[in-house]
Amino acid sequence: MTYLFQILNGIGLGMLYFLLAVGLSIIFGLLQFVNFAHGAFYMLGAYLAYTMVERGVSFWLALPLAFLAVGALAALTEAVLLRRIYAQAHTFHILATVGLALAVQEIVIIVWGPIGANLAPPDSLSGVVILGDFIYPEYRLFVIALTALLAGGLWWLLEGTRLGAIVRAGSESPETMALLGYDTRRINTAVFGLGAGLAGLAGALAAPIRGVDPFMSVEALSVAFVVVVVGGMGSYAGALAAGLAVGIAQSLMATLWPEGARLMIYLGMAAVIVTMPRGLFGRA
Amino acid sequence: MTAASKAVASAIEPPVEPALAADGLGVRYGSFVALKDITLRVRPNSVHAIIGPNGAGKTTLFHALTGRVRAASGRITLGGRDITRTRDDDRVRLGLARSFQVTSLFATLSVRENLRLAAQGRTPWAALAPWRAVSERDAAFAVVDALLARLDLAGVAGRPAGELSHGQQRRLEVGMAMAARPRVILLDEPTSGMGTDDIGAMTDLIRDLGRDHTVLFIEHNMGIVMNISDTVTVMRAGQVLVEGRPAAVRDDPEVRRAYLGNMITGDLR
Amino acid sequence: MTRLLERPIVHFGLAAATVLVLPLVLRSGTLASEILIYGLAAAACNLLLGYTGLLSFGQGIFFGLGSYAAGLILLRAGWPAPAMLPAVALVGAATATAVGWLSIRRQGVYFVMLTLAFSQLFYFLAYTLGDLTGGDNGLLNVPRPALGGKPLSDPWAYYAFVAALFLGLFAALQRVALSTFGRTLLAIRDNEARASAIGFPVRTFKVAAFAISGAVTALAGALHAMLIGVAPLSNIEYHTSETLLIMTIIGGAGNLFASVLGAAFYLVAGDLLSAIWPRWLLLLGVLLVAVALFMQRGLWGLVERAAALVAREPPPEPASADATLPEESRP
Numbered sequence: 109m110t111y112l113f114q115i116l117n118g119i120g121l122g123m124l125y126f127l128l129a130v131g132l133s134i135i136f137g138l139l140q141f142v143n144f145a146h147g148a149f150y151m152l153g154a155y156l157a158y159t160m161v162e163r164g165v166s167f168w169l170a171l172p173l174a175f176l177a178v179g180a181l182a183a184l185t186e187a188v189l190l191r192r193i194y195a196q197a198h199t200f201h202i203l204a205t206v207g208l209a210l211a212v213q214e215i216v217i218i219v220w221g222p223i224g225a226n227l228a229p230p231d232s233l234s235g236v237v238i239l240g241d242f243i244y245p246e247y248r249l250f251v252i253a254l255t256a257l258l259a260g261g262l263w264w265l266l267e268g269t270r271l272g273a274i275v276r277a278g279s280e281s282p283e284t285m286a287l288l289g290y291d292t293r294r295i296n297t298a299v300f301g302l303g304a305g306l307a308g309l310a311g312a313l314a315a316p317i318r319g320v321d322p323f324m325s326v327e328a329l330s331v332a333f334v335v336v337v338v339g340g341m342g343s344y345a346g347a348l349a350a351g352l353a354v355g356i357a358q359s360l361m362a363t364l365w366p367e368g369a370r371l372m373i374y375l376g377m378a379a380v381i382v383t384m385p386r387g388l389f390g391r392a
Numbered sequence: 393m394t395a396a397s398k399a400v401a402s403a404i405e406p407p408v409e410p411a412l413a414a415d416g417l418g419v420r421y422g423s424f425v426a427l428k429d430i431t432l433r434v435r436p437n438s439v440h441a442i443i444g445p446n447g448a449g450k451t452t453l454f455h456a457l458t459g460r461v462r463a464a465s466g467r468i469t470l471g472g473r474d475i476t477r478t479r480d481d482d483r484v485r486l487g488l489a490r491s492f493q494v495t496s497l498f499a500t501l502s503v504r505e506n507l508r509l510a511a512q513g514r515t516p517w518a519a520l521a522p523w524r525a526v527s528e529r530d531a532a533f534a535v536v537d538a539l540l541a542r543l544d545l546a547g548v549a550g551r552p553a554g555e556l557s558h559g560q561q562r563r564l565e566v567g568m569a570m571a572a573r574p575r576v577i578l579l580d581e582p583t584s585g586m587g588t589d590d591i592g593a594m595t596d597l598i599r600d601l602g603r604d605h606t607v608l609f610i611e612h613n614m615g616i617v618m619n620i621s622d623t624v625t626v627m628r629a630g631q632v633l634v635e636g637r638p639a640a641v642r643d644d645p646e647v648r649r650a651y652l653g654n655m656i657t658g659d660l661r
Numbered sequence: 662m663t664r665l666l667e668r669p670i671v672h673f674g675l676a677a678a679t680v681l682v683l684p685l686v687l688r689s690g691t692l693a694s695e696i697l698i699y700g701l702a703a704a705a706c707n708l709l710l711g712y713t714g715l716l717s718f719g720q721g722i723f724f725g726l727g728s729y730a731a732g733l734i735l736l737r738a739g740w741p742a743p744a745m746l747p748a749v750a751l752v753g754a755a756t757a758t759a760v761g762w763l764s765i766r767r768q769g770v771y772f773v774m775l776t777l778a779f780s781q782l783f784y785f786l787a788y789t790l791g792d793l794t795g796g797d798n799g800l801l802n803v804p805r806p807a808l809g810g811k812p813l814s815d816p817w818a819y820y821a822f823v824a825a826l827f828l829g830l831f832a833a834l835q836r837v838a839l840s841t842f843g844r845t846l847l848a849i850r851d852n853e854a855r856a857s858a859i860g861f862p863v864r865t866f867k868v869a870a871f872a873i874s875g876a877v878t879a880l881a882g883a884l885h886a887m888l889i890g891v892a893p894l895s896n897i898e899y900h901t902s903e904t905l906l907i908m909t910i911i912g913g914a915g916n917l918f919a920s921v922l923g924a925a926f927y928l929v930a931g932d933l934l935s936a937i938w939p940r941w942l943l944l945l946g947v948l949l950v951a952v953a954l955f956m957q958r959g960l961w962g963l964v965e966r967a968a969a970l971v972a973r974e975p976p977p978e979p980a981s982a983d984a985t986l987p988e989e990s991r992p
Contacts, residue, residue: 499851525839
């Protein structure tokens with residue numbers, strides 16, 4: 109029973125990791141841009157949800173608002189700042205977004221203080237589900253259900269819509285997209301906003317589980333990197349499989365060897381890199 | 393020796409061990425078959441041209457011969473030695489060097505340093521010494537200076553390779569392959585993008601190389617191919633269509649029908 | 662004037678001048694020592710970034726490991742500092758060989774992500790092995806080296822010890838950069854595919870560059886642990902990797918002294934600003950964005966421009982301003 113409990117926990121955690129990583133992945137796929145501020149957008153989503161709920165806004169409203177606010181902020185950053193450095197070497201993409209993440213972290217400390225806080229799940233989900241002798245928190249079940257819906261919606265968005273086709277065509281060849289008459293700049297901004305918004309939403313959903321603190325961004329960024337390295341960048345299925353694998357592994361380890369749970373994620377990643385350098389679903 | 397008289401000579405002599413050979417060579421990119429069952433014999437000290445329409449797999453063949461892409465099937469031998477599984481950098485040590493269709497130099501390094509590195513590539517492990525400075529008396533520099541003169545690059549020896557004119561970069565590109573003192577040298581469209589004057593010099597250089605090296609080159613300019621090649625291989629859709637002496641290839645009805653049409657205009661000297 | 666700024670001997674002269682000037686302008690011997698220590702680690706980072714084209718987000722691994730190894734060897738094994746230092750260098754080189762070998766299995770941004778993930782791996786490893794590392798508290802009471810039986814407890818006495826090692830290792834790194842090995846690294850940085858096509862086993866060279874960088878970074882970490890008397894968990898954290906990388910890029914990736922300049926700027930600015938405003942990292946974040954937009958050649962690029970102004974020459978083109986080319990291969 110403990111294992112079932114931990115596996116469910118792991119699925120919830122893994123789906124959050126998936127949301128985080130898929131955002132990073134589509135931004136990179138379209139823009140060839142590594143966003144080291146991705147963890148900062150995750151943190152902002154968590155803090156925004158926290159503040160809204162503290163101020164009496166319903167959690168149900170706070171979730172979409174966190175997604176929209178972070179997405180809009182990211183889109184603005186892209187339009188004003190980041191698009192100016194696409195042409196440069198990766199080093200400067202990384203430097204600029206590392207700087208951005210640093211600035212966001214300090215702003216969070218200025219606004220909310222250096223100490224973290226906890227956020228209670230909404231009242232309607234604060235209970236537990238009891239099935240025989242199995243007890244499980246409702247909120248975590250909700251996270252699994254919602255993220256599953258979102259994953260389905262995202263899959264449809266990327267595989268079944270015109271936007272998705274444009275994004276995929278753009279990852280293959282930006283020139284073609286420009287030739288076909290698409291406004292690449294607006295699509296870039298929209299996709300950047302969408303990717304960052306997903307990170308913000310993941311942060312908002314994670315807040316009632318793990319709380320908020322000014323250093324959650326680094327952890328989120330490196331977990332997203334692990335998921336992307338293991339799953340293969342640009343692969344939706346890879347992000348899903350690797351996200352779930354990392355989440356479940358971390359949850360199971362939390363009962364077997366609590367101090368080493370995080371360590372095991374990274375050791376697991378190293379093992380994948382040794383055996384499958386391109387990742388589980390990696391393309392060349 | 394003209395191409396024709398050489399071909400006659402080789403018909404009389406017993407068959408020689410090819411300098412480079414491929415047997416049943418196949419290459420795949422995922423499910424796409426890029427090369428299928430290629431058999432190729434490159435005779436020592438000959439100039440051997442590969443022609444064919446775009447997408448015929450000519451550059452892929454070079455990638456496979458030099459070890460940049462892995463052969464899915466078949467066998468590659470260099471001077472009789474099986475190199476099918478040998479890594480690309482190890483093949484250089486065995487005497488196989490190449491130039492690229494798209495100029496590929498060390499753009500911020502000087503022309504002289506580009507050639508020195510290429511010469512050093514023959515003994516790369518000696519370069520793994522983090523304490524050893526590069527000596528002006530290094531044997532590599534003798535090769536480098538001779539090449540600079542031969543390629544007419546002595547005047548720009550100190551300039552970064554990225555700042556050279558197109559023609560100069562193309563010559564350096566070929567020089568990089570020569571610097572390793574290979575027995576077999578593979579040139580991928582050495583004249584691409586060149587003006588008429590530069591093309592003449594490059595043609596002379598390739599013909600000249602054929603005297604002391606074995607040259608395999610990809611070329612679209614039929615004049616050059618017909619003038620300086622001993623053997624021509626025509627490729628199409630990842631396979632060898634025809635192979636033979638330039639005159640024979642030029643007159644081959646299948647080649648004419650399938651690909652060349654009336655394109656062959658080079659004069660046979 | 663600008664030509665002069667490309668000569669390695671001038672860079673070494675600048676490093677030596679830094680060693681002499683710091684005691685004159687700084688009141689804190691600890692800060693002065695820190696500048697040299699981080700300058701050394703940033704220069705080692707630059708061997709990968711500027712010379713090999715590898716942006717390593719894992720330099721904190723070797724720095725932190727160097728701190729721990731120094732503490733453990735001094736405290737548990739009881740070795741004296743002169744025996745400890747080579748052992749630490751060896752630990753750094755060995756770890757960097759492993760991390761480098763694994764990370765270069767992927768290229769480009771994947772490589773960067775892998776180095777960052779490995780830095781997290783080693784952080785959690787240090788955290789998990791609390792018996793060895795002291796966990797959150799760090800490894801306490803790391804002693805300073807002794808000279809004639811007396812430990813170098815005076816900050817400026819220890820500074821002299823750091824300075825001697827700094828100059829020696831800086832010269833060694835310069836030697837590496839100018840060697841046939843270093844010149845091959847530049848070729849790999851410029852065009853990896855061609856370097857491989859002309860016969861160089863590129864991966865071996867990259868791993869070797871990692872090993873050298875790791876050894877020097879670990880030595881810097883050891884010096885740092887002896888400076889502050891602790892091998893703290895923070896030395897192996899993400900932030901140490903980030904800081905070393907920022908110092909390197911702010912300084913400029915073109916030559917090794919630029920990294921010392923970057924470290925000095927970072928630490929002095931941090932020292933001044935953090936006294937006024939604890940959230941000074943916000944300004945740093947903004948500065949990094951500005952560097953990415955307007956100042957890609959870093960502080961060293963500014964030095965070159967200033968020198969060109971003084972000499973009334975046009976500033977050097979990025980492609981030709983490679984400070985590591987020896988004289989004979991320049992126009």
